[in-house]
Amino acid sequence: METSLESLPQVPLLEAYQLVKRFGDLIANNEVNLKVMSGEVHAILGENGAGKSTLMKMISGVYRVDEGSMRWQGEDVQLHPPVKARALGIGMVYQDFRLVPALTVLENIALAVTEKGVLLNRKQLRQKIMDVTARYGIVVDPDAWVWQLDLGERQRVEILKVLLMEGTRLIIFDEPTSVLTPVEVDAFLQMLDRLRKDHYAVLLITHKINEVMAIADRVTVLRHGQVMMTADKGSNFTGDQLVASMMGTKQLLELEQRTPFAKDENNQELALQAKQITILDDHGQCIVESMDLSMAKGKIIGIAGISGNGQKELIEALFGLRALTAGSLWLNGVNLTHKPVKAYLDAGMALVSEDPLTDSVIAGFTILEHMVLAGLPMKPRGLGMDWHYIRKQLEARKEVRILGLADPSRRADRLSGGNVQRMILSRAILKDPSVLLVSYPSRGLDIGTTRSIQNMLIDLADQGAAILLISEDLGELFALSDELLVLANAKLHGPFLPSETDAYTIGQIMLKGESA
């Protein structure tokens, strides 16, 4: 089955010519050309809003192209609606998964792959799932309920769906690794390699330059809806070239230096304290056991851990969203245990959750309405609200400009993943929180914006906020944290000083719950 790329016929699987897509006055894709070969991983890079998802949605048939044309194996084709793209063999693994939580993995896959009117043969489908999981190293239990799965597992179900559909030739991944742990990222890249060897074509949207350098045969960079650069491996493109092409004349900011906080533990003023807390997960299993955690003012505490090891539950409990089974929570010396979330908000806490799209976005509400709900100063006007005034207040904040918040009158549920993240981060930071609990701050953000938000977190801590930073990006944790803790086996391990430990040691503890 394996043949080298060179020995394959070199007719492009897909060719896009001069594609244009407009949303009102906005030109999301402007005369875009793209060529995709079988057996290649083709990375699509670009800042948030550059037009990557729009291009992928034209290729998967979701959007009708306004201008331009496509060819599939040399033949002119129309890919809209998606059923046409699907029939040719184009499958897409979306950022926001399209699974039914109340069904099992197998049932979800059956829904996607069963032809209308054909009765489901569970045994056969189970066998097919086993075959594909074994070939591509995709670990997932066919009988698990989807609502019980973490994000990495849900993504694997989406991938299985696409692979099990009849005739798939081209697979589009929209920022697949943003929800994966470092270990899962390695497995994912190996899977891409396997797909490439099996002659699938892969289009990979990503913000991670190291992934592009590791796996991509070809790369296309978009900026403001236009192709800035297309290069293949033979041309020896570098990471710096890709960044420069994405950012244009903008410079990538340097990460600010932390002002070293007082190392004398006795001089540290505590903000949030968790004493001997025990937390159960949604299945009633103990996920955090008798844990102590102290967050001092002006300090960033980084928590490393493999996703699903209790980070989500811990952060929910610290914000009063999940009941403690034992222990107590104190903020500035006041006991907040079992108090409603409002008490935590009133005390100056802010939260950026693991999955803002699900947890924090209200369908139909605009960005501005989300900001007002989170405490942006309101001004009544007649029987309603002075929205013009509120908007001016929002736009006057430098953080909003730096993070590049989208137009505040836009509906939040129609924003790209990166723009949702900007809204949630702006909302948390605009409150000038005394305690900020932040999960995966740079998820879905381009490199320039990632650096901006990292600098904002540093500024916030320098001004005295206590920050709990949950991330799987060890580079980010090492760069920002004053102290590192590792969550594994329901316990916190550490603290470790980033300057006195290394990623290998932390990685070992993440995996095994103990030092090597």
Ligand SMILES: Nc1ncnc2c1ncn2[C@@H]1O[C@H](COP(=O)(O)OP(=O)(O)OP(=O)(O)O)[C@@H](O)[C@H]1O
């Ligand atoms: N359905 C839509 N209606 C109006 N504007 C849209 C729509 N979809 C995308 N846009 C706009 O088109 C531009 C390109 O968006 P797109 O989602 O393709 O960017 P992206 O490169 O995928 O960004 P990200 O990295 O944030 O996912 C953005 O300005 C976006 O706000």
